[in-house]
Amino acid sequence: MITIKDIYHLADLARIKLEETEAEHITTEIDSILGYVGQIQGSGGDMRPEVPALHNVMRDDVVTNEKGQYTEALLHNAPLREGDYLKVKKIL
């Protein structure tokens, strides 16, 4: 059973501010979804972790674009910028 306190904690971890009006029904909804997906606990016995057939494929870390090719297009999307920097509030 998930509680409203758990939901506030998860929202904190996920960096989402929850309004009180929303927290209550989201708790009910998530509880019912977790109840449904929790059925996997009852699944059969002979499962062992195995080395998957698929593996990571890495390419060489090479430059694929011209210097500055995307700078303006990327920074254009930033809500706040100063020159070619993103502007953020102080972190420490």
Added chain:
Amino acid sequence: MIDITTLTIATAHTHLINKDFFARDLAEAYLAEIKKTNGDINAYLEIYDDVLAQADNADKIIASGTATLLTGIPIALKDNLLITGKHVTSASKILEGYVAPYDATVVDKLKKEHVVFLGRTNMDEFAMGGSTENSAFGVTKNPLDMTRVAGGSSGGSAAVVAMNGALGALGSDTGGSVREPATFCGVVGLKPTYGGVSRHGLMAMGSSLDVIGPITKTVTDAEILFNAIKGQDMFDSTTYPDGQYPQNTNKKLVIGVPYHILEQEGIDQSVRDNFTESIKKLEQLGYEIQDISLPNIGYSLAVYYILMPAEVSSNLARFDGIKYGLHVDGDNLLQDYLKTRAQGFGPEVRRRILIGTYVLSAGYHDAYYNKAILLRQKISDEFAHAFQKVDAIVTPTTPTPSFKIGEKAHDPLSMYLADIFTVPANIVGIPAISIPSGMVTYEGSTLPVGLQIMAPHAHESVLFEISKKFLGE
């Protein structure tokens, strides 16, 4: 006048080559039709302002004799595929105003064939949903019955094809988001093999599940679009080269039916009856039908609704109000994050982020995420085992035809159950297609239903062969 109601990509191409009409005429015909019908249906979020310029360019290519099958063909893009210089939002308020800095690989490939991009289509926010009701920009209505949903999450892409608002569209499929709306709108939807089509430039939802696929009127058209967008890409390390998977050389195809999964609750009788008829038709077409067992397939939906939210919660961490999109100002950096993400994300997205955060958190990780990973492997093994005996597996695409707008909006779990037949293909990574299998009477309306065909990795050719025979193409 061009009769766009009967046109397909293949026939339009012939007309363009024969100079029966120009790409510009074709584009104008589609723009006129969209103007007439899109207001009510809400399938397009935006029509690009350079459609006719693209068409004129395509006409030059055709005149020069270097046209491909797709040159001059009007195509729509789901609003989560990047196209340079255009707005792309994933139907979310958090990306309102975002302008794509580069082309998705699929867009780049289609640009090289001089496709005419008409616009971007509505979807569930960040592709989370099965009805397009989770769009921040309003629901897409089903062109066949305006009181019902077009399906989702690629609801706009399916609706534009059904309403003759494009000859084809691209969607993305994480748990059925191409196949389910294609079924609801009575058109063809292909989910390719995982890694068959590059995800570079597709906004990520569940990275181990996502794949881009075409929605079209015919199987032939789906094959044309698939051939144009597939292939290994240096920008997506999960794409595979030709020859990665051994090809099936069986002359006479055997089709497996997991009859046991039809016994569960929630499958409408009209869907069961239609499916029985489809099996009969496949037998008449000469295919051998075999009853097969996939013992753990019943866990697929639960596995999916653990793995997908886990991946969602990681992928959507990037939307922080700093790099792009919406920024809601708070007293400090933390408050900026909290407020931006609260206002920018809709309810379903927030719900899935919280579920993902839960299943990945210390103390629950083993019970949910790790267990789901084990089951995913188990289900994959069972499919591999089944494919030793059969060449394809068929099921209905959805447990019911299209539902009423608002019917499931307040019960997320009942919405999730609509994915019951489609999620296994994403979990296993195999290709699957949904083709129209007839009209049924459901809640007093006449609505389309779909047949889903699945095949082993990289065997889209098997799907096309069976589908074409089934539809008489």
